[in-house]
Amino acid sequence: MKKKKLISLLLMMALAVSFLAGCSGGSAKSDTESTGIAAKTLDYSNIKIGEITSLVVNDGGWCQATHQSIVAAMKELGIPKENLLVIENVAEEQVAVTNAYDALAGEGVNLIIGASAGYATFLSDLAAQNKDIVVAQQGDKMANLIGYQIRNYEGMFLAGYACALMSDSDTLGFAASMSEASVRAAINGYALGAKYANPEAKVQVVWANSWYDVDIETQSAQTLINQSIKYMGMEASSPAVPQTCESKGAYCIGYNVDMQSLAPKAVLFSYMWNFEPIFKKIITSVAERTATGDDYYYEGGECSAISAFNDTLVPKDIQEKVLKVKEDIANAKINIFGGELKDNKGNVLVTVGETLSDDKINTQQFLVENVIGDWK
Amino acid sequence: MTAFIISICTAAIVYAVSILYAAIGEIFTQRAGIMNLGIEGIMLMGAVSGFLTVYSTNSLKLALLMVILVGALLGLIFAFFTVTLRADQTVCGMAFLIFGSGLSGFIGKNVTGIASAVKFEKIEIPLLSQIPVIGDIFFKQDILVYLMYLIVPLSMFYIYKTKPGMILRALGENPAALDAAGINIFFLRYAYVMFGCAMAAISGACISLSYTNFWNEGMTGGKGWIAFSLVAFSRWNPVGAVLGALLFGGISIIGINMQIYLPGIPSQFYSMLPYVATVAALIITTGSFRRKHTEEPAALCQSYDRENR
Numbered sequence: 001m002k003k004k005k006l007i008s009l010l011l012m013m014a015l016a017v018s019f020l021a022g023c024s025g026g027s028a029k030s031d032t033e034s035t036g037i038a039a040k041t042l043d044y045s046n047i048k049i050g051e052i053t054s055l056v057v058n059d060g061g062w063c064q065a066t067h068q069s070i071v072a073a074m075k076e077l078g079i080p081k082e083n084l085l086v087i088e089n090v091a092e093e094q095v096a097v098t099n100a101y102d103a104l105a106g107e108g109v110n111l112i113i114g115a116s117a118g119y120a121t122f123l124s125d126l127a128a129q130n131k132d133i134v135v136a137q138q139g140d141k142m143a144n145l146i147g148y149q150i151r152n153y154e155g156m157f158l159a160g161y162a163c164a165l166m167s168d169s170d171t172l173g174f175a176a177s178m179s180e181a182s183v184r185a186a187i188n189g190y191a192l193g194a195k196y197a198n199p200e201a202k203v204q205v206v207w208a209n210s211w212y213d214v215d216i217e218t219q220s221a222q223t224l225i226n227q228s229i230k231y232m233g234m235e236a237s238s239p240a241v242p243q244t245c246e247s248k249g250a251y252c253i254g255y256n257v258d259m260q261s262l263a264p265k266a267v268l269f270s271y272m273w274n275f276e277p278i279f280k281k282i283i284t285s286v287a288e289r290t291a292t293g294d295d296y297y298y299e300g301g302e303c304s305a306i307s308a309f310n311d312t313l314v315p316k317d318i319q320e321k322v323l324k325v326k327e328d329i330a331n332a333k334i335n336i337f338g339g340e341l342k343d344n345k346g347n348v349l350v351t352v353g354e355t356l357s358d359d360k361i362n363t364q365q366f367l368v369e370n371v372i373g374d375w376k
Numbered sequence: 377m378t379a380f381i382i383s384i385c386t387a388a389i390v391y392a393v394s395i396l397y398a399a400i401g402e403i404f405t406q407r408a409g410i411m412n413l414g415i416e417g418i419m420l421m422g423a424v425s426g427f428l429t430v431y432s433t434n435s436l437k438l439a440l441l442m443v444i445l446v447g448a449l450l451g452l453i454f455a456f457f458t459v460t461l462r463a464d465q466t467v468c469g470m471a472f473l474i475f476g477s478g479l480s481g482f483i484g485k486n487v488t489g490i491a492s493a494v495k496f497e498k499i500e501i502p503l504l505s506q507i508p509v510i511g512d513i514f515f516k517q518d519i520l521v522y523l524m525y526l527i528v529p530l531s532m533f534y535i536y537k538t539k540p541g542m543i544l545r546a547l548g549e550n551p552a553a554l555d556a557a558g559i560n561i562f563f564l565r566y567a568y569v570m571f572g573c574a575m576a577a578i579s580g581a582c583i584s585l586s587y588t589n590f591w592n593e594g595m596t597g598g599k600g601w602i603a604f605s606l607v608a609f610s611r612w613n614p615v616g617a618v619l620g621a622l623l624f625g626g627i628s629i630i631g632i633n634m635q636i637y638l639p640g641i642p643s644q645f646y647s648m649l650p651y652v653a654t655v656a657a658l659i660i661t662t663g664s665f666r667r668k669h670t671e672e673p674a675a676l677c678q679s680y681d682r683e684n685r
Contacts, residue, residue, distance in 0.1 A: 056481070218387075238595075239588065
């Protein structure tokens with residue numbers, strides 16, 4: 001009897017242990033499985049990316065710079081180029097953006113990149129409704145979107161520095177498009193770079209009040225040239241400024257993409273948007289499923305790029321100086337928006353030892369001390 | 377100061393010419409009784425066809441010929457709709473605007489932002505270009521500007537001093553009378569519409585072959601509308617169109633310069649000035665409170681139906 005009881009007890013214990021082991025094994029298995037799914041990265045070759053642009057992708061300007069960066073990042077990460085779906089000429093209005101988004105979502109994209117700041121509000125709403133698709137948008141931080149921006153003032157600092165070194169006159173020029181924070185950052189970066197080379201350097205700015213207008217941009221360049229200004233920077237999308245400079249014996253820094261082929265006798269080098277490092281990070285975060293709507297990339301260095309120098313126009317010693325300054329910026333030896341910094345109305349913006357915060361750089365509403373002109 | 381004045385005046389002429397071809401073409405079209413709102417679309421087609429031709433062949437002559445052919449072809453189609461089918465001219469014009477804008481972007485996509493090897497360069501007229509100030513302003517321009525120096529007086533002479541010009545004016549006032557007199561008004565309307573569209577195409581080519589040497593979608597930037605408004609502003613008179621174009625262009629250019637000389641005023645004000653000036657001039661010159669009759673062709677925008685004469 002005792003034996004039977006003992007055997008029964010042992011059997012029951014064995015059953016209980018088996019049961020428990022089976023359960024925990026089962027739950028452990030499911031934990032492992034769920035953890036495995038959560039940890040499993042997407043296969044890069046299967047990642048699909050959608051791109052929405054306001055113009056065509058070979059517009060010779062902003063859209064081209066964005067598109068080329070996406071293509072380069074995809075190539076670097078081994079994503080087939082067929083996995084990039086582009087919808088061009090999307091107007092900055094809700095219906096157009098929503099249609100483009102829906103079309104891309106229907107194709108099963110994992111990531112949508114909006115290449116125009118005007119899409120942000122609409123994409124933010126769309127991203128909130130569909131968490132399966134990550135949306136990245138250039139510009140300021142917005143809810144539900146991965147934001148990205150380039151410290152364009154770093155590249156423009158080099159532009160101003162080079163122009164000031166090359167110019168016999170203390171006065172340089174700047175042909176600007178619309179008075180918007182990133183444009184003002186470009187002007188200020190250019191002016192501060194000029195001042196770094198020549199403490200007496202001044203920058204006359206002329207506003208086109210248009211993102212793309214061949215006539216007005218031509219006149220902007222001509223107006224500066226009429227003031228005996230021979231070296232100028234630009235924040236404009238058409239080749240009108242470089243071509244006007246070329247026809248009038250003046251020089252400029254190209255913008256968006258390498259513009260040397262458009263005006264080989266005028267373009268010293270070009271400031272270029274290089275979003276590739278940013279897009280690589282974004283795509284990687286999408287693949288690793290770590291992307292969130294709080295992500296924001298504000299990068300300089302290789303993102304704020306300059307093209308190769310025009311060897312026939314820029315002497316080697318100046319090229320070396322520019323590259324040295326580029327290195328100093330990268331190593332934080334030069335603090336572009338460091339104090340003391342004044343605006344051109346005499347107000348102190350940053351005191352000695354301080355640096356303008358990124359938030360204030362991104363939303364700046366001033367022109368620095370050595371800029372001639374108003375930002376409004 | 378002299379150099380500054382020369383620069384402003386030279387630039388004003390270049391700007392004016394780029395809209396004058398379209399404006400004068402539309403004057404002829406409207407004088408014939410047809411209104412074409414699609415000038416902007418046709419300008420873009422002219423710009424892209426000229427650029428594509430010069431990009432492929434490096435021949436400016438061939439490019440100009442292609443521009444004229446493309447413009448005339450579009451004019452032929454427009455005339456078919458408006459003269460033969462008697463379709464609503466406003467609707468057709470808008471359709472051509474959208475069609476031209478879209479098609480030009482499509483066919484020019486692969487050459488966007490690329491510079492062509494050649495463009496119309498400045499030519500200094502011997503002796504005349506050496507006249508102080510005047511020579512610098514008027515006689516150091518390119519061939520398209522020099523052609524306009526001939527087109528304006530020839531247009532005036534044609535419209536006001538020749539029998540075909542009188543018929544043209546009558547065509548826009550009372551086509552029924554001409555039809556009754558045995559004149560083929562349908563052929564004439566076709567011809568003038570094709571001419572107007574060819575001129576609009578040349579206006580577009582001014583931008584892609586002379587002003588610059590590249591193509592980009594929408595690069596005319598609304599000039600077609602300015603050319604259209606110049607027609608009424610000029611009271612359907614080519615010399616009036618010249619004055620209007622110079623007014624608009626001159627104020628645009630001076631406005632940019634004022635950012636330097638009067639920096640306290642927001643730059644957007646200067647951007648607005650040419651449009652304000654044009655609207656004001658339009659009101660003053662065409663407002664019915666000033667005169668008892670208007671020079672607008674009486675039969676403008678009215679399809680002619682012989683059966684209902």
